Amino acid sequence: AAGVIQSPRHLIKEKRETATLKCYPIPRHDTVYWYQQGPGQDPQFLISFYEKMQSDKGSIPDRFSAQQFSDYHSELNMSSLELGDSALYFCASSTRWGGYTFGSGTRLTVV
């Protein structure tokens, strides 16, 4: 069965650089979520999109933005990167009946 696909798997950036993470949801899933997980912490919700419109917003810094495209894939854009942005970033998708499924994540390291 198709899963949530994230790219890249690993990313190393320098402080103040920009990063773009991509997420391809499960086909026919209409909602995409982005989560940030620091070392030893639980995943923290950043932002979500339903049918290509932003639907919920969590603890997403102003330096970050995201969008969902016509093919339902989503991108998380992160600018002016800080050391504290180093984390695992997960994307998940669902339908209105549930089916929450997570991708394998992108490990971002800011040096």
Next chain:
Amino acid sequence: GESVGLHLPTLSVQEGDNSIINCAYSNSASDYFIWYKQESGKGPQFIIDIRSNMDKRQGQRVTVLLNKTVKHLSLQIAATQPGDSAVYFCAEIVGSGNTPLVFGKGTRLSVIA
């Protein structure tokens, strides 16, 4: 240097024993709950879910119990195996499947062979 994250509660069990992992949730309006297993460097993997109109649900080797009175959720794993070693999270949702999951604090399960 690298920042140190929060120390996760740890449960150590002998292989073959049963494991019980607990979770307290905060929102009495939550109506859907999911347990996830997360192995190191990987994404959360669905284990079992339960809706608020139920108090127990069983899967293969796993059972979830929901006590809405005290807002408590538990995951029972029967005959725990080394492959069950991971961090386990409960997550709650208020409303429909288009609503973000809210994760509880994880518990690290270590299985002693």
